[in-house]
Amino acid sequence: MTRADQMKLFMEPRSIAAIGVSRATGPGTFNLLENLLGYGFPGRLYPVNPNAGEILGVKTYPRVAALPEVTDLALISLPRHLVSATVRDCVEKGIKAIVIITQGFADADDAEGKRLQREIVDIVRGTGTRILGPNTFGVANARLNMSTSYIRISMEPVAVGTISQTGGTFIGLNDIRLAGKAIDVGDACDITVVDCLEYFEQDDQTKVVVIHTEGMADAREFLRVVRRVALKKPVLALKTGRTPQSARAVQSHTGALTGSDRLWDVALKEAGVVRVGDIEELADAMRAFLTLRPPAGAGIGLTTYTGGFGIIAADACGKYGMELVEFAEPTLKGLRALSPDWMGVGNPFDIWPGVSIVGLPRTEVERTGLRYVLADPSVHAAMMVIGAYDAHMGEEHLPMIREAAQTHPEKPFVYFAYGPHFEEVRRTLESTGTTLAFPSPERAARALMHLRARAHFLARQTDPGNA
Amino acid sequence: MTRADQMKLFMEPRSIAAIGVSRATGPGTFNLLENLLGYGFPGRLYPVNPNAGEILGVKTYPRVAALPEVTDLALISLPRHLVSATVRDCVEKGIKAIVIITQGFADADDAEGKRLQREIVDIVRGTGTRILGPNTFGVANARLNMSTSYIRISMEPVAVGTISQTGGTFIGLNDIRLAGKAIDVGDACDITVVDCLEYFEQDDQTKVVVIHTEGMADAREFLRVVRRVALKKPVLALKTGRTPQSARAVQSHTGALTGSDRLWDVALKEAGVVRVGDIEELADAMRAFLTLRPPAGAGIGLTTYTGGFGIIAADACGKYGMELVEFAEPTLKGLRALSPDWMGVGNPFDIWPGVSIVGLPRTEVERTGLRYVLADPSVHAAMMVIGAYDAHMGEEHLPMIREAAQTHPEKPFVYFAYGPHFEEVRRTLESTGTTLAFPSPERAARALMHLRARAHFLARQTDPGNA
Structure with missing residues (x-):
């Protein structure tokens, strides 16, 4: 069995033994079985509890040996001094995948x-049984x-x-x-980040891999594997324990070796991993990699509702290495036709004088302006700055978003x-599935920067001279 | 008339002449008069338009000279080549405050x-009439x-x-x-940031002053005045045009001189101004200064639902100069009583083992834990890390928030x-009016850092040795 196949027992089990499930159910009892039933898990469930005949209508078994089948997965949620004996019971039963929640x-x-x-590590050594945890939420598979x-x-x-x-990450971010x-690898006594990486490497349902780690014993092996995975799909990493x-x-949390933060920075970058500094950056980068294509270069074109917020956005682009291009002459010519004579047209392109002074409809200035900006050969990415002063204004943008996705995917x-x-407008804009809206230009520019870095990493692989 | 009194004509007018109001009304026409009527402005409104007898039921006047009174304020929204003559009309009428929107x-x-x-500057010189703008949204006063x-x-x-x-800032942030x-000072041909500062300095309805500037001609005068204001109320500044x-x-936006970004940094800090780097930081700092008291020191105590997110929060505190204190022995003793024997209790304090292993109710571990943490003499500020996995969980926190505000305001x-x-939980927590909830620990720690910096600035004024 390959490591990835072994991981399938954890990630795609057809049957689960839940050892140590309590008879107490309802709010505040944190009952695993109740959760699994609530989600609608379609596999077979076997609670193990010597003191109950059934829990929530599911027949219970007094001990592991009494289970009617060798389950794909066993969950152990017992006081710590009872865990070793139970691991031994699972090994004897032939169970190959154990989550120790304790x-x-x-x-x-x-x-x-x-x-x-x-x-517990000694008990499973050489048996073919593997342990996830201890001190873990275990696994989740929404599908x-x-x-x-x-x-x-x-x-x-x-x-x-x-x-x-x-396990905090299971709850999700905003x-x-x-x-x-x-x-959740928890204390990582057996299954490590590397095993998990190899599972996601071959999993077709996974397009983006996210790693949260506090440190690890064998960073060298991790870096070797993560580099291979990063060639296939984007890998984002939040490395904590930085100070x-x-x-x-x-x-006191997982006993991991945190290591030098500077070294991690260099090593992750070299391996093609997108390192993010915090959870907000992580959420933004995930959304970007799920929705947008990495741009061929760092050139950006801006259009804006107000000059002041255009400059705020320009500052943000500068901060994150996106370059405000000088528009080509055909671009400028097109934008000038949308603007008052006296206006110094450039990047960012301010749409409002064309509306308030020339008297053109806003959507026309926006759509035509964006068309010119995206057609500019030095523009690799575009950002539109809008004031969300009306809950319905996103709707007017849908045709231009669709046009942009068709003409310049x-x-x-x-x-x-x-x-x-913002929230209503964001939902409307993002309903197209081809754009993202951010509440600050820094977050938008930073997400584009991460996309750009990935394009650059991939380009270097095919052409090592392009460093 | 003092500068602050003159500014009252702009900010608290009893009557407004709106020159250049169009007959076109409804969506997409951006009609000033329609807006003012819509808000319910209680003062007298006089539209000036030579081609209409009334607009939206309000009697119009053909020219400024025909107005039945000398209004406190005049708004000019006309093509630019008509503005000078209209400014002259206003001066002749005796109007002392003009907004040039054009x-x-x-x-x-x-x-x-x-x-x-x-x-236009030449026209008003020596007349006692002052101009806000051109190129401005003008003024807003919600009261x-x-x-x-x-x-x-x-x-x-x-x-x-x-x-x-x-004017983008008038729309607000999220x-x-x-x-x-x-x-909105716009091109700032006459009224500058300094005039506005002096108005807010004496305005009792203003507790926090926010400045967005791209640069200014007389930075020295600004720094002298802003320092004086900062001694009375928090002043936050977003200086853009940084790259x-x-x-x-x-x-092409306002023609302002941006100046060296590094120099601005030093000068603003010296003047006691809270400089923010972006609009998200601005919104967070504003909320902090409106709700929380500046802490006496940088010591912070953390309590957390999960060890992993506690470490993420600890990283954020380190990044923004908040120091995770070593809890005193009485604090540790109290926290140990809420935890399993084997747990290494410290800062951050992980509440979950007390819930899942000791079996205590979550709210008891949280509330008692927070009580010990806040009572620790080296703790100057506290952060609680929670997973918002249930929309109603904020309610359980209300008693402990009230207790914290009473015992350690x-x-x-x-x-x-x-x-x-997050959003539902945030609304509930913040309904107390004494705490804030942030979606990332960086944003929480950064807001505390700004509060801390202000406390430090104020302390230095009374004791210059405390630098």
């Missing part, structure tokens, strides 16, 4: 936790309506595979689910929208 | 625009249901006074209105919340 192993402050962790986390989460079948060192498919004080906190086109109706 | 002056690319700007902008905006009587070089009271490419765009307490129900 905390208090390498993450504990005492010697006993470390000893228990060594003990299978399955999550082993004791907190009930919201899943969506987004094409994102997340490898994480905290506007974005990380559990498409997700794996001395947070690195100390990592010790290779040029990512994004919005920076500000104002009280 | 574009195409210093912001134009041609010599004619610059000439016209000199001309008076008044905005002179041709785009209809949403106003809220927030205690914020905004001085801006773009979740936040900049027009409480707002002034060479955006500075070029400023030339001097220690700002904020949330970093992540997850699909």
